[in-house]
Amino acid sequence: MGIKSKFKAFFLLDEEDYQLVEETETDDVEKEKNPKSSKKNIVSLQSVQKSSKVILSEPRVFAEAxxxxxxxxNRRAVIVNLQRIQHDQAKRVIDFLSGTVYAIGGEIQQLGQKIVLCTPDNVEVDGSITQFIKEDDIDNTGWS
Incomplete structure (x- = not known):
């Protein structure tokens, strides 16, 4: 009788039980070597908390863009009120923010007269706001 068989006889292990123990140990070693496979469903709560902030901004000069x-x-949604800025400066701000939103994969939507919502890719906007503008109001808006 060899040492291996004496060891099995002492602990009352059959050949099948011994192989099962070896397989379990190799599975544990593989999980330790590859920790990413066991963490596929983990979600960081920090990103969820940061995405819940909305910033209100009312720029008065282009430099504030x-x-x-x-x-x-920083992955925060921004509502921009352009009513207190000159028309040509407001266009430049919109152009700058449109480029920024495009670069980060976000979205820009008009909420009202000279008010826009800029959102990064982690903020989803559902629905739309329709505007009923009379023909005489087009000249007063400053957007045309």
């Missing part, structure tokens, strides 16, 4: 873009880069 960069601050709005920084908020978008």
């Amino acid at each position: 960069q601050e709005i873009a920084d908020q978008l880069k």
Whole structure:
């Protein structure tokens, strides 16, 4: 009788039980070597908490557009009120923010007269706001 058989006889292990123990040990070793496979369904709660913030911004000069873009880069939605900025500056702000939103894979939508919503890719906007603009109001909006 060899040492292996004496060991099995001492612990009352059959050949099948011994192979099962070996397979379990190799599976544990593989899981330790590849931790990514066991963490596929883990979601970071920090990203969920950061996405729940909405920033309200009312720029008065074009230079403030960069601050709005920084908020978008930090994955925060921004509502921009362009009613207190000159018409040509407002167009430049919209152009700048459109490029920023495109670069981060987000979305930009008009909410009202000179009010837009800029969202990063982690914020989903559902629905739309329709505007009924009379022909005499088109000249007063400053968007045409």
